[in-house]
Amino acid sequence: MMLEYLPLAVVAIVGVPLALAALTRRGDRALTRLALALFDGWVADRGRRQRERRELLYEVHLEDTYRMYASKTLLYAGLVALAGSVVGVYLAAGVLALFKISPETVRATLPQQLWFLADLLVFPDLSLGELFTLLAFSSATLGVAGGAITYWIRWENLSYRANARARQIDESIARTVAFFYALSRSGMAFPEIMRSLARNRSVYGETAEEVAVAVKSMDYAGLDMLSAIERLADRTPSQKFREFTDNLASVLQSGQSIPAYLDDQYERYREDAEAEQEAFLELLATLAEAYVSVFVVAPLLFITILVIMGLMAIGRTLPLLRVIAYFAVPLANVGFIIYLDSITESLRATREAREIDAAPGLLAGVRRTDDPDADRTGTERPAVEGSAVRSDGGERPAADSSAGLAFERLAAFERVRWLRDLLSNPARTLRENPVYVLYATVPLGVLSVVLRAWPHLVAGTLTVETLDDFVVQAALVVVGSFAVVQELHRRRIDAIEAAVPDFLDRLASVNEAGMSIVESLERVADTELGALDAEVERLRTDMAWGVEARTALYRLEDRIDAPVITRVTTLLGNAMHASSDLARVLRIAADEAQDTRRLKRKRRQEMVTYVVIIYLAFVVFLVIIGSLNSILIPSLPTGAAAPDTGGAISGGPLAGISEVDVEAYTLLFFHTALVQALFSGLVAGQMGETSVKNGAKHAAVMLAIAYAVFLLLP
Known part of the structure; x- marks a missing residue:
């Protein structure tokens, strides 16, 4: 065998x-x-x-x-x-x-x-x-x-x-050209601009990945800059980026003004970005309509047909209904969310995996990093054991023991700093990192379910319905608490992003008056900046204690995990290498921040309609499911209550109604409503606010509605 x-x-x-x-x-x-x-x-x-x-x-x-x-x-x-x-x-x-x-x-x-x-x-x-x-x-x-x-x-x-790469390059090319233009205006050599962009691939996306290939060709293959750019134009999947690099190579070869060319391209791509945003909003609108039709209405119709077939004893449809409720609907929604995340990826920016360990005062200017690709390198940890021989045969001077001891103390402090921050101000920690709420509430929710279900399990009275109550109530607490903290976090970030353009404009005006960037930051910190007041004050405090302005900006970025702040600090941090005259760079950063905020606000306004449609579709879903559960099934004759009509019922399509498991259908309807509530809420957040996290509030509301409806059903 x-x-x-x-x-x-x-x-x-x-x-x-x-x-x-x-x-x-x-x-x-x-x-x-x-x-x-x-x-x-x-x-x-x-x-x-x-x-x-x-x-x-x-x-x-x-x-x-x-x-x-x-x-x-x-x-x-x-x-x-x-x-x-x-x-x-x-x-x-x-x-x-x-x-x-x-x-x-x-x-x-x-x-x-x-x-x-x-x-x-x-x-x-x-x-x-x-x-x-x-x-x-x-x-x-x-x-x-x-x-x-x-x-x-x-x-x-x-x-x-x-x-896919061509689409992502086209979506990020405007930010990349702004980066090129800003640094070229500050006087940085173009090869160094390319290297700076390549070191910030996580911020500027696939366009920076393309430039990184040209940088590797120059650094490792020995190509000159012009040849590397021409080769890049031949191998990029984006037609738009191919035209840009072809024209850039021509400008570099002819000796024309690079900033003037980049200025024209920057304005062109800004206009293109607005047109692409309109097309993107139309795509999201189409996807929203498709979601309601395919992922809400279609399963509802299919479930209704299968329920009626099961009640008419045409076949055993309950197993198929369970497959739809527990596997098909969740997997389809997860796939849709992943697809939405992939097409909205370019709207976000991530920070490099790097740490800024700049200590005020004694360790001013010291910057360390564990990421070899990061653009935040600085003084290494000094040796503390006398002198040593360098690899080139020379002698390394003995390090100051006080500096070495300070580094050791700093390292010990940083290992427990997260715990100190959490205990000293837990509200601020949770507001800045809403995911921490899940670390606390998920174990507590599981523990509450176990403690509440244990007496019933010991007594032998634990039923699926009872366990469902415990699980849904715990889920409401977990999702609801996370939704509240995430919403506070979102509003804080929105308020900060709204204040960024004004902050940069003021900084540019002061810098144009002849002040250095440090003096400009200190002067602007005394003005009213709205939601940025506290963060700019901390920025000024860092510099007052001796931290370099560039490092202080990176520390600001680490405190505010927002795409706009990430791009601004990356742009300014690189521009500070070349010049202290940053007025034009600041204007560019302000324009970019303003454009990003305007497009984000327009998207949110356009998507409100479709979020409402998702809510209405979910309400219709609940109404039909509730009608099946409370009106259709109880109205059908059963073996105990059916009148004696001879062989009419026993031989007809209603012969198997007395064998219908009403409780099984009710339980299935309840679980289907919960699954639909959870995923409809997450999709609403992903569509309207570019993040599944922001869908937690919609999911909590829909879960509460679904649970309340089934509690009120007879």
Whole structure:
């Protein structure tokens, strides 16, 4: 009997290298060597299609060469074809075994209305040759289809990734040109501007990734700047960025004014950004309508039809309803949220994974980082054990022991600083980091469910309905508390972002008057800045204690996790390298912050309508579910209450109503409403405010409505 499953075991063993290649670099290298050994001679080097595919590899920044990727594609296709051939044999055999039943058995199993299928579902007896032909056809069909689809997906995936990168580059090009323009106005050399942008890839997105490739070509391959830019233009997936780099190369080669060219491009891309925002809002509007139709209305109609079919005893639909409620609806909503997150990714900016350990006073100006790519390097930790020999043969002077001791104290302090901040001002910590609320409330919620359910479990009175009450109440507390703190955090960030353009304009005006950036910051700190007052005061305090202005700005960024602040501090921090005349840079940063806020506000206003539509669709969902549960099911005759009508009911479509599990349907409706409430709220937040976190308040409201409705239902 075990030999029957030997081919399946072989297929499983063959799949192990594929899994290792996806999980480990060593496994990927081993699989690549195997693919080259087997299929390197099959890979064509020349041809239009090969040239296009090679360009796609460049555009997605894949590490594999064309021959490596093509060989692995052939290997993957061959392995999938082999697995499909084996599975095809088992599939055909399984179908034959499944339908090798008598017509009498089929009629005994199916309702009378479906007896006509009895003769159709029974396979005739097959000869050995016919059986072999059927199995071979099934094996070949599934194998060839699996291999062909795998081959197509591998190459088509490159096109998809290239198109995705092109879209992200187009969305971030305006910010990148502003960065180029601001630093060129400050007097920084253009190669250094490119290196600065490459060090801030997480802030400026895929456009910075493209520039990073040109920087590597200059630093590691020895190309000159002009050649690196021309090569970049040939290998970028974005047509818009290709035109920009082509024109930039021409300007650099002709010796024209780079700031003047970048100024024109900056204004052009600002206008393009507004047009793209309009197109993006139209896309979101379409997605909102599609969500209501596909993810709310369609499941509701399907559930209604299946419920009626189950009540009419046409078939056992309760298992299928459970699959829809517990698997199909959640997975579909999760996929939709992931897609929304992918198309709104360019609207966010993230900070580099770097720490700014600048101590006031004694350690002024000292900056350390664990990230080799970060643009926040500075004095290293001094040695404390006398002098040492440098790698070049010279002697390193002995470090000041007081400075070394100060570093040790600083390191010890930083290890417990998070706990000190949390205990000294927990409200501020939670307001600045709402996720911390979940760290506290989720364990408490689980503990409350366990403590409340334990007495019922011991007494043997614990039911699913009782456990549901405990879980839903705990979930309402967890989601509701997080929603409150997240909303306070969002409003604080919005208020700060609203004050940023005015702050930068004032800073630019003072800097234009001839003051240094430090003096300008101190002067502006005395003015009324709204929500930025406290943060700018802390900024001035840092500089008063001796912290460098650039480092103080980075500390401001670390305290305010907002995209606008991240871009402003990154731009100013790099501009300070080149010049103290930052007025024009500040104006550019103010314009960018103002544009970002205007587009964000417009998006929120446009999406309010669709958030309301999601609420209305959810209310309709609850009304229909509640009607099914409280009106339709109780109104149907049961075995105990049905009148004696002879054989009319016993032989008709209502014959199985007395066997309907009303409690099971009620429980299923309740769980379906909760699932729909949770995901509808999260989608509303993702659409309207670019974050699933901001959907917590909608989810809490919908969960409370759904729970209250089912509590009030008879």
